[in-house]
Amino acid sequence: MQERSNNSIVALAIGASLAEQEMARSTHPAGTAGAVLAGVTQAERLNVTATDAKRIFKTATEDMAFLAIPQVVALHIELCVGTVIECQRFQGLIRPHNKPAEWWDVPLLAKTVRFGEPETTADHLMKFCVKLRNTIMHGAGKVDDKLIQAWSGLPKAAKTRWEALARRPFTYARVGALPDLRWPEVMATLAVTKESAHEINARIGRHLTREQWAQVIAFDYREGSRHGRRRFNSKTPGRTVVDENNQPHAGQERALQRLQGHAITYYRPLGMTPDELRTGRDAIR
Numbered sequence: 001m002q003e004r005s006n007n008s009i010v011a012l013a014i015g016a017s018l019a020e021q022e023m024a025r026s027t028h029p030a031g032t033a034g035a036v037l038a039g040v041t042q043a044e045r046l047n048v049t050a051t052d053a054k055r056i057f058k059t060a061t062e063d064m065a066f067l068a069i070p071q072v073v074a075l076h077i078e079l080c081v082g083t084v085i086e087c088q089r090f091q092g093l094i095r096p097h098n099k100p101a102e103w104w105d106v107p108l109l110a111k112t113v114r115f116g117e118p119e120t121t122a123d124h125l126m127k128f129c130v131k132l133r134n135t136i137m138h139g140a141g142k143v144d145d146k147l148i149q150a151w152s153g154l155p156k157a158a159k160t161r162w163e164a165l166a167r168r169p170f171t172y173a174r175v176g177a178l179p180d181l182r183w184p185e186v187m188a189t190l191a192v193t194k195e196s197a198h199e200i201n202a203r204i205g206r207h208l209t210r211e212q213w214a215q216v217i218a219f220d221y222r223e224g225s226r227h228g229r230r231r232f233n234s235k236t237p238g239r240t241v242v243d244e245n246n247q248p249h250a251g252q253e254r255a256l257q258r259l260q261g262h263a264i265t266y267y268r269p270l271g272m273t274p275d276e277l278r279t280g281r282d283a284i285r
Helices: 002-025 050-058 060-087 106-112 121-138 145-152 156-166 183-207 210-224 228-232 254-266 274-283
Strands: none
Touching: 002 050, 002 060, 002 183, 050 060, 060 106, 060 121, 060 183, 106 121, 121 145, 121 156, 121 183, 156 183, 210 254, 210 274, 254 274
């Protein structure tokens, strides 16, 4: 879901840019945008002149930033919740809590998925992104003292990283006004959440045994499969397959073949064997 949402945001930005170019090429600036974009779904709803539409599309990415950043951060928070829920299946991996993970506050989630390791640049930037998201969602997007403190309190390395991603520092005119959020800030937020997700996965990898990883892969495949538990638990024989070491495995169950394909696609560095995946699958049945 996170990858799909990120790709959709990029696609919307590309679409706005292409529409702006079409408006600029229009030979009838007084004509309607719908006429210029004839054949494009929903274009007829934009009942303004091509000149006005050009200005609208030019500022679309700015408006999109106030919509996209909360979505990107929310999906990352959801990833953290899912990580905690997954880790709770293995005793001793994380500290027990008296509330379901869905009800944990964000600082507790962030601390938990660090697994006791020091904060990184991505961790610091995620704190800033969460504060920016909260400002947009709960403060009408207007800059407040807490947001300024979140930015000014960032370590130098974190500020440098953000400015490298966004190609400029976090920009605002004054407290009580909207910050200058545009496409660069969306891209920076996407990059920060991606870096944070990779770091979380790496931390988990340092704490899980291969047996536990096999269960994680099996659980991930089962929960993400459109076929559900019935096909996941099926023992229907399948075709012979060849593993990463070019070793044939004749007559594997089709469910295990699909599980192996999932492991190769998303967990290739682990090099999980069919026997390990079978054991993992059986453990969560």
